[in-house]
Amino acid sequence: MSQAKKYTGVMDWLTTVDHKKIGILYLVAGAFFFLLGGIEAMLIRFQLMFPMNDLIGGEAYNQILTMHGTTMIFLAAMPILFGFMNVIIPLQIGARDVAYPFVNALGFWLFLAGGIILNVSWFMGGAPDAGWTAYVPLSTDFSGSGVDFYVLGLQVSGIGTLIGGINFLVTIINMRAPGMTFMRMPLFTWSSFIASGLILFAFPALTVGLALLMFDRVFGTAFFDPGLGGNVILWQHIFWIFGHPEVYILILPAFGIISEVIATFSRKRLFGYTAMVFATLLIGFLGFMVWVHHMFTVGLGPVANAIFAVLTMAIAVPTGIKIFNWLFTMWGGQIRFNTASLFAIGFIPTFVMGGVTGVMLSVPPADYQYHDTYFVVAHFHYVIVGGLAFGLFAAAFYWWPKIFGRMLSERLGKWTFWTFFFGFHFTFFPQHFLGLLGMPRRYFTYMPGQGLELGNMISTIGAIGMAVGSFLFIWNIIVSHRKGAEQAPADPWDGRTLEWSISSPPPEYNFKQSPLVRGIDTLWLEKMAGNKNVTPAEPLSDIHMPSPTIVPLFMSIGLFIAGLSLALRNWLPDVFQNAGIEASATTVVYVGAGVGIGITLICMLIRSLYDDHGYHIHVDELEDDGDKGVKA
Amino acid sequence: MSANHDVQTLPPDPERATLEGKNKFIGFWLFLGGETVLFATLFGTYLGLNRSVADGPGPGDLFHLDLVAIMTFILLTSSLTSVFATMAMKSNEYVKMQLWFGITVLLGLAFLGFEIYEFVAYVDQGLGFTTSGFSSAFYALVGFHGAHVLFGILWITTLMLQATKKRINLTTAPKFYLAGLYWHFVDVVWVFIFTVVYLMGIVGGGGH
Numbered sequence: 071m072s073q074a075k076k077y078t079g080v081m082d083w084l085t086t087v088d089h090k091k092i093g094i095l096y097l098v099a100g101a102f103f104f105l106l107g108g109i110e111a112m113l114i115r116f117q118l119m120f121p122m123n124d125l126i127g128g129e130a131y132n133q134i135l136t137m138h139g140t141t142m143i144f145l146a147a148m149p150i151l152f153g154f155m156n157v158i159i160p161l162q163i164g165a166r167d168v169a170y171p172f173v174n175a176l177g178f179w180l181f182l183a184g185g186i187i188l189n190v191s192w193f194m195g196g197a198p199d200a201g202w203t204a205y206v207p208l209s210t211d212f213s214g215s216g217v218d219f220y221v222l223g224l225q226v227s228g229i230g231t232l233i234g235g236i237n238f239l240v241t242i243i244n245m246r247a248p249g250m251t252f253m254r255m256p257l258f259t260w261s262s263f264i265a266s267g268l269i270l271f272a273f274p275a276l277t278v279g280l281a282l283l284m285f286d287r288v289f290g291t292a293f294f295d296p297g298l299g300g301n302v303i304l305w306q307h308i309f310w311i312f313g314h315p316e317v318y319i320l321i322l323p324a325f326g327i328i329s330e331v332i333a334t335f336s337r338k339r340l341f342g343y344t345a346m347v348f349a350t351l352l353i354g355f356l357g358f359m360v361w362v363h364h365m366f367t368v369g370l371g372p373v374a375n376a377i378f379a380v381l382t383m384a385i386a387v388p389t390g391i392k393i394f395n396w397l398f399t400m401w402g403g404q405i406r407f408n409t410a411s412l413f414a415i416g417f418i419p420t421f422v423m424g425g426v427t428g429v430m431l432s433v434p435p436a437d438y439q440y441h442d443t444y445f446v447v448a449h450f451h452y453v454i455v456g457g458l459a460f461g462l463f464a465a466a467f468y469w470w471p472k473i474f475g476r477m478l479s480e481r482l483g484k485w486t487f488w489t490f491f492f493g494f495h496f497t498f499f500p501q502h503f504l505g506l507l508g509m510p511r512r513y514f515t516y517m518p519g520q521g522l523e524l525g526n527m528i529s530t531i532g533a534i535g536m537a538v539g540s541f542l543f544i545w546n547i548i549v550s551h552r553k554g555a556e557q558a559p560a561d562p563w564d565g566r567t568l569e570w571s572i573s574s575p576p577p578e579y580n581f582k583q584s585p586l587v588r589g590i591d592t593l594w595l596e597k598m599a600g601n602k603n604v605t606p607a608e609p610l611s612d613i614h615m616p617s618p619t620i621v622p623l624f625m626s627i628g629l630f631i632a633g634l635s636l637a638l639r640n641w642l643p644d645v646f647q648n649a650g651i652e653a654s655a656t657t658v659v660y661v662g663a664g665v666g667i668g669i670t671l672i673c674m675l676i677r678s679l680y681d682d683h684g685y686h687i688h689v690d691e692l693e694d695d696g697d698k699g700v701k702a
Numbered sequence: 703m704s705a706n707h708d709v710q711t712l713p714p715d716p717e718r719a720t721l722e723g724k725n726k727f728i729g730f731w732l733f734l735g736g737e738t739v740l741f742a743t744l745f746g747t748y749l750g751l752n753r754s755v756a757d758g759p760g761p762g763d764l765f766h767l768d769l770v771a772i773m774t775f776i777l778l779t780s781s782l783t784s785v786f787a788t789m790a791m792k793s794n795e796y797v798k799m800q801l802w803f804g805i806t807v808l809l810g811l812a813f814l815g816f817e818i819y820e821f822v823a824y825v826d827q828g829l830g831f832t833t834s835g836f837s838s839a840f841y842a843l844v845g846f847h848g849a850h851v852l853f854g855i856l857w858i859t860t861l862m863l864q865a866t867k868k869r870i871n872l873t874t875a876p877k878f879y880l881a882g883l884y885w886h887f888v889d890v891v892w893v894f895i896f897t898v899v900y901l902m903g904i905v906g907g908g909g910h
Contacts, residue, residue: 169725169728169729170729236736237729239732240728240729243728244721244724245725270739271736272739273736274737274739274740274743275740275743277740278740278744278747279743281842282747282838285831285842289831290832291832292754292756292833292835292837293838293839298754298832298834298838299751299754299755299834299835299836300754304750307746308743311743675860678861678877679860679864681868
């Protein structure tokens with residue numbers, strides 16, 4: 071039991087249950103999908119650069135538009151957040167690991183499997199083309215086979231997200247170091263905790279929605295078929311009961327990142343910590359109460375619209391509290407303007423602009439005017455790119471040294487910030503006006519002479535700026551990871567929270583001795599007290615670690631096979647026929663689905679029957695800190 | 703790690719005695735929270751569509767209180783027997799635990815048998831999965847619950863097989879406890895199905 075199973079090379083990554091390595095896997099896969107979604111965005115912008123442009127045409131445009139939204143939200147933004155959460159949360163709460171290392175690995179592989187299923191569609195008769203919201207009857211009666219991939223890809227990756235969320239919740243509830251009370255937790259951990267709670271209560275609704283849509287498409291059920299008594303509005307309710315909290319699942323962790331970065335680079339404790347925590351809780355709660363504001367023009371009547379309008383406006387209150395607390399944190403602080411800090415500071419006015427247009431949209435009579443125009447597109451990109459993407463860049467520059475043990479170039483980083491920041495505003499600011507002038511969303515072209523040319527041209531040029539910023543970031547990564555580049559110290563920013571008290575990158579067991587937490591910003595308190603490092607809460611002793619395992623990967627492969635078989639229902643039978651194999655369409659699909667689910671169930675059985683007790687790292691194997699410790 | 707021979711030394715709450723057990727305990731409660739949303743969405747769908755019978759039969763044409771009463775009785779009894787099993791697990795009485803879990807599984811199988819009989823009867827009366835909004839929502843909700851019962855049966859059976867070798871120790875105790883918790887949850891959902899689908903269906907009539 072004390073002997074560690076060691077794998078090397080690729081096998082090490084395929085079998086890892088180390089939360090830091092899984093975090094890196096999330097970051098790499100998320101970045102890949104971010105590039106994919108970015109290429110799709112560029113194609114959209116090039117198509118709309120000129121009126122009556124025929125660069126890609128309507129059919130391809132629908133697919134690219136749908137995949138851009140779906141990819142960015144499910145396969146880029148959330149996984150990248152999950153990557154940071156995976157690496158950072160256990161470090162911030164002083165834990166050696168997450169609560170379920172196995173489940174954590176499974177969550178990653180399921181997300182990847184779902185992402186691949188979705189993108190396989192490009193080569194199998196076309197990608198989903200009903201928009202990322204997949205409204206019925208567009209997604210049932212008028213779409214190609216692409217929506218099958220949407221339904222099954224999101225179902226598989228959604229399971230991964232759900233178990234990942236539960237893992238974070240239990241980790242934070244149960245794995246905190248001694249003294250780390252809830253009201254001493256860093257804001258990133260807090261906001262991730264609340265976002266994980268939202269995942270727990272929002273994603274099962276999506277699971278049901280996707281299942282019902284799949285039943286309608288594959289088996290011909292009547293959920294969304296008015297001819298048989300079904301109801302198309304039902305889909306919108308189910309989708310937005312998931313979809314609205316999803317917005318907060320994305321933005322709350324970004325709020326947490328901003329809180330950490332602003333406090334660190336203002337060299338001040340976060341202003342109004344308690345108010346920040348409760349504002350975050352309140353936003354999370356209200357996030358579930360406002361889904362109908364996506365449906366004001368559906369015709370639910372003035373009473374429903376009025377109630378949901380007021381609830382939506384109410385969200386501006388806790389959000390305003392957060393904005394002012396960030397400003398008060400900077401007020402009188404010794405602000406350092408490095409890249410992470412610039413992205414965090416740039417976030418504030420940008421996100422406020424997105425919030426203001428959000429309040430505008432929450433007024434039902436006005437919403438009738440804005441609905442389905444580029445004004446909405448501008449609004450949610452200000453929130454999700456100006457909020458979340460800025461937050462993710464801030465997190466990347468802030469935590470990169472901790473995660474990878476290398477410093478990123480500040481010079482390249484500032485170029486990234488300025489090109490991305492200006493590119494962003496040039497892209498999306500004109501879209502407000504395009505929307506007010508009547509340019510509709512989701513349309514692949516527009517007519518000349520309606521005053522839409524200039525705005526679209528500026529918007530496309532801005533998008534090129536964002537692309538340049540993104541490539542500078544990739545270049546920065548390559549440069550910083552070449553031989554001889556600067557190694558990161560344990561605490562490059564003079565940090566305040568526990569992750570900066572251990573070496574960069576952290577050893578596999580994180581903390582040699584569990585830290586004793588004595589207040590908010592523990593490390594800072596210890597530094598102020600003149601201590602070189604955080605006081606340990608326990609004597610040095612053997613450390614228990616979970617064993618690496620390949621089972622999560624195989625469980626995901628099982629669901630991948632099942633999902634792909636169902637998604638390929640229009641395509642697989644032809645392959646068999648061409649190969650001269652006599653098999654009916656349904657047989658092929660059901661055999662594939664059965665085999666896939668069988669593999670997953672057998673893996674579950676194996677996992678259940680063989681208890682793996684992990685291994686111990688003995689005291690004499692624990693590496694000597696040397697000079698890696700924190701210097702106050 | 704506690705080996706098989708020191709069965710006398712189990713602590714009072716063996717399912718929560720280790721950090722891993724405690725993690726499982728909290729995580730499973732949270733998971734059930736997610737499952738609640740899942741079933742709530744299916745209930746919402748059913749309530750939205752239960753009057754939409756199109757040209758097919760409606761609740762009033764199909765449901766019979768006697769059949770549903772028997773099914774309810776069986777499932778609620780199985781909840782009781784699973785409590786007995788969990789109590790036996792806590793007091794470290796291996797044989798008793800296996801016996802009560804065994805009875806729970808048998809009751810679950812009986813329930814499932816009735817449900818299959820019920821579905822076959824409805825299909826004979828013209829209520830297919832694709833007949834109407836009502837039929838799709840009905841089979842989705844009740845069938846999804848049935849799938850949960852089936853999963854519970856498989857789960858508890860697997861644990862019983864594992865217990866023949868490993869008995870009750872600090873690793874297996876959380877598993878037994880959680881399987882029992884899951885079983886209660888599935889039963890509670892049935893109480894809501896009994897009320898919302900069957901009682902409201904029979905009392906409210908519906909159909910032709």
